[in-house]
Structures are given as C-alpha cells and as structure tokens.
Amino acid sequence: MALTERAGMPERLDSYLAAWGLSDPKPLAQTVTSHVYTVSYKGTTAVLKLLTDAGWEERTGARALDYYGGHGAVRIFRYDDHAQLLEYVDGEDLIPLVKRGEDERATEIIANVLNKLHQSQPGVHLPALTPLRKWFRQLFARADRDRQQGVESIFVRAATVAGKLLSESEPPHVLHGDIHHENIRYSARRGWLAFDPKGLLGERAFDAANTLYNPVAMPALIEDEARLLRNAGILSRALGIDFNRLLSFAFVYGCLSAVWWLDDGKEPGSELRIAGIIERHIEYPLRH
Incomplete structure (x- = not known):
C-alpha cells in the first residue's frame, strides 16, 4: 500500500486513528521505512509508526517486540503489516x-x-x-x-x-x-x-x-x-x-x-x- 501525502501526513493516518482509538497525532520522525507520530492512546502518549514499502524489517521487528512482551524493550500495543502502535519513551539514549x-x-x-x-x-x-x-x-x-x-x-x-x-x-x-x-x-x-x-x-x-x-x-x-x-x-x-x-x-x-x-x-x-x-x-x- 503506497503512501500518499495529504496536508503533510500520510493518507492512512486517519484510518488508523479511527481503527485503533487514537487522537492528537503529532509528527515525530520520518525515515525511509516509516512515518512516525506521537498520539494519544487510552489517556497516555504512544508512538504510531506508519510503514513504507521499504519497511519490511519493521514487520519482523514487531513480532520480536510482541514476543518480548515489554521485558527489556518498549511494549507494542497493536500492529499489522502496515502500522505499529508502541510505548512512548522520551528519555535520553546512551x-x-x-x-x-x-x-x-x-x-x-x-x-x-x-x-x-x-x-x-x-x-x-x-x-x-x-x-x-x-x-x-x-x-x-x-x-x-x-x-x-x-x-x-x-x-x-x-x-x-x-x-x-x-x-x-x-x-x-x-x-x-x-x-x-x-x-x-x-x-x-x-x-x-x-x-x-x-x-x-x-x-x-x-x-x-x-x-x-x-x-x-x-x-x-x-x-x-x-x-x-x-x-x-x-x-x-x-x-x-x-x-x-x-x-x-x-x-x-x-x-x-x-x-x-x-x-x-x-x-x-x-x-x-x-x-x-x-x-x-x-x-x-x-x-x-
């Protein structure tokens, strides 16, 4: 599913906001493999990744995060072949x-x-x-x-x-x-x-x-x-x-x-x- 831009955001954004009960999207990052937003999810801040056609490694990564279950890694709340909803961590890296x-x-x-x-x-x-x-x-x-x-x-x-x-x-x-x-x-x-x-x-x-x-x-x-x-x-x-x-x-x-x-x-x-x-x-x- 190709990404098309509308008002600076992927067209698919609205569909995931509705399907996964998300609101208040704010652009966070854009890479070759994904468009990334912070969103509001069940009263907390989460990360929504919309994958590009180049994001095949992100799909296997989602299965790894699902397996980890939050042990040593960010939690993954929802995912499919085109998007991922993740725990938001705003602290510094190493x-x-x-x-x-x-x-x-x-x-x-x-x-x-x-x-x-x-x-x-x-x-x-x-x-x-x-x-x-x-x-x-x-x-x-x-x-x-x-x-x-x-x-x-x-x-x-x-x-x-x-x-x-x-x-x-x-x-x-x-x-x-x-x-x-x-x-x-x-x-x-x-x-x-x-x-x-x-x-x-x-x-x-x-x-x-x-x-x-x-x-x-x-x-x-x-x-x-x-x-x-x-x-x-x-x-x-x-x-x-x-x-x-x-x-x-x-x-x-x-x-x-x-x-x-x-x-x-x-x-x-x-x-x-x-x-x-x-x-x-x-x-x-x-x-x-």
Missing part, C-alpha cells in the same frame, strides 16, 4: 553517557538490556523471524565471488568463521539484531528499554556484536583497540558468553555490515578497520 566519559557504564547497561531480551518466555512460541544464516547471505555471496576470482579477502575469512559459528550455534533466541547506543532509551517508569529491533533468530552472541562498532559518530573511540577488548570483556562476563566466541561474532558482523555498504555502492565507514583489529585477537578453534 550517547550522552558515553560523551560524559561513561562508556563502560553504557556497555554494562546494554548487557543488562540484552539479558532481559534473551530471557525465554514460558509458554510463548518463537515467532517467525529471520534466521541468522539468512541474515548473513550477502556476506556469503561476496565471499563466493572473491573465491571465484582467486581473492583471499577479509570477506572470505569472515564467511569461513561465520559458517563455523552458525553450524554449531546454541538453540535459537529471539534477537534484537540492531542493538546500539541510540536504540536504547531511558524510561522514568521502566528503566532502559530497547526499540527498533530487526527481529532475528539465532545465537545470543550476535546481539552483542554491533555494540562494539558504536557510537558510529565517534570513530576515534570505537577504533581504539583497548576499548574494543575492554568492552568485549564487559559484554562477555555480563552475558555469560565465551569471550573468543563473542569476538568472532563481532568480526563477522563488521564484515557483513561492510558488505551491505558495498552492495549499495557506498564505501564502508569504520567497519573493516574495526573488524581487522578484532580478527587479530580471535583464537582457533572456536568454542562455546
């Missing part, structure tokens, strides 16, 4: 904490949020989400092309490591898939909460990987080798995940992220530099 020199504290908060997200929900079946092997398909494709051209690139090495990790993974968890400092906000009532998940199924260690590449606007910080190892250690201990396995997932994640940029015809940012630093510290054979 960037100010890092800017105040509390980078390690921010990492501890991220680990605490991940532990909440990764708790199994008794009696709740795993939703239909994207498995990690499918999520890595572009890395595997890039590595195959490089091999065929006789190039032993970092993507070839990363694909080999990813294949090993994915072949011996633990039972799958519902993963956020995009945890970083700007996707966690503070709620005065409920503490630190994640939002905007991709909605993946796989090993918990993958959810810690992206954190080591963030905040992206601070390249001097995130490319610091000591900082990478220090924060990886914090995540490993807090999550109960083998340090080497966490580093391995961080390495393959960085290479996957670089492939996304390259496949879009753009140059990667810090991803390959950080992945190169991490690769030097991976010990083989890999283990749980």
Whole structure:
C-alpha cells in the first residue's frame, strides 16, 4: 500500500486513528521505512509508526517486540503489516553517557538490556523471524565471488568463521539484531528499554556484536583497540558468553555490515578497520 501525502501526513493516518482509538497525532520522525507520530492512546502518549514499502524489517521487528512482551524493550500495543502502535519513551539514549566519559557504564547497561531480551518466555512460541544464516547471505555471496576470482579477502575469512559459528550455534533466541547506543532509551517508569529491533533468530552472541562498532559518530573511540577488548570483556562476563566466541561474532558482523555498504555502492565507514583489529585477537578453534 503506497503512501500518499495529504496536508503533510500520510493518507492512512486517519484510518488508523479511527481503527485503533487514537487522537492528537503529532509528527515525530520520518525515515525511509516509516512515518512516525506521537498520539494519544487510552489517556497516555504512544508512538504510531506508519510503514513504507521499504519497511519490511519493521514487520519482523514487531513480532520480536510482541514476543518480548515489554521485558527489556518498549511494549507494542497493536500492529499489522502496515502500522505499529508502541510505548512512548522520551528519555535520553546512551550517547550522552558515553560523551560524559561513561562508556563502560553504557556497555554494562546494554548487557543488562540484552539479558532481559534473551530471557525465554514460558509458554510463548518463537515467532517467525529471520534466521541468522539468512541474515548473513550477502556476506556469503561476496565471499563466493572473491573465491571465484582467486581473492583471499577479509570477506572470505569472515564467511569461513561465520559458517563455523552458525553450524554449531546454541538453540535459537529471539534477537534484537540492531542493538546500539541510540536504540536504547531511558524510561522514568521502566528503566532502559530497547526499540527498533530487526527481529532475528539465532545465537545470543550476535546481539552483542554491533555494540562494539558504536557510537558510529565517534570513530576515534570505537577504533581504539583497548576499548574494543575492554568492552568485549564487559559484554562477555555480563552475558555469560565465551569471550573468543563473542569476538568472532563481532568480526563477522563488521564484515557483513561492510558488505551491505558495498552492495549499495557506498564505501564502508569504520567497519573493516574495526573488524581487522578484532580478527587479530580471535583464537582457533572456536568454542562455546
């Protein structure tokens, strides 16, 4: 269903206001994947997302939020293939904490949020989400092309490591898939909460990987080798995940992220530099 604009708002807005009992819409943000509004819902402020045709990842993300049930993440009140009604959190994200020199504290908060997200929900079946092997398909494709051209690139090495990790993974968890400092906000009532998940199924260690590449606007910080190892250690201990396995997932994640940029015809940012630093510290054979 395509979006058309009327008075600066998507045409579908009125239909969702009526169907879901919403009022007082105010534009909050507009991205490639959605038009976002604050609305009044049952006497409180909520967030209404109207998805664009590019918002397919938001649809799997809604199923992940539904599974989490508010444990470590914003609550989702209503959703369908074209819209989502979410809990509104107006507190700050983790960037100010890092800017105040509390980078390690921010990492501890991220680990605490991940532990909440990764708790199994008794009696709740795993939703239909994207498995990690499918999520890595572009890395595997890039590595195959490089091999065929006789190039032993970092993507070839990363694909080999990813294949090993994915072949011996633990039972799958519902993963956020995009945890970083700007996707966690503070709620005065409920503490630190994640939002905007991709909605993946796989090993918990993958959810810690992206954190080591963030905040992206601070390249001097995130490319610091000591900082990478220090924060990886914090995540490993807090999550109960083998340090080497966490580093391995961080390495393959960085290479996957670089492939996304390259496949879009753009140059990667810090991803390959950080992945190169991490690769030097991976010990083989890999283990749980």
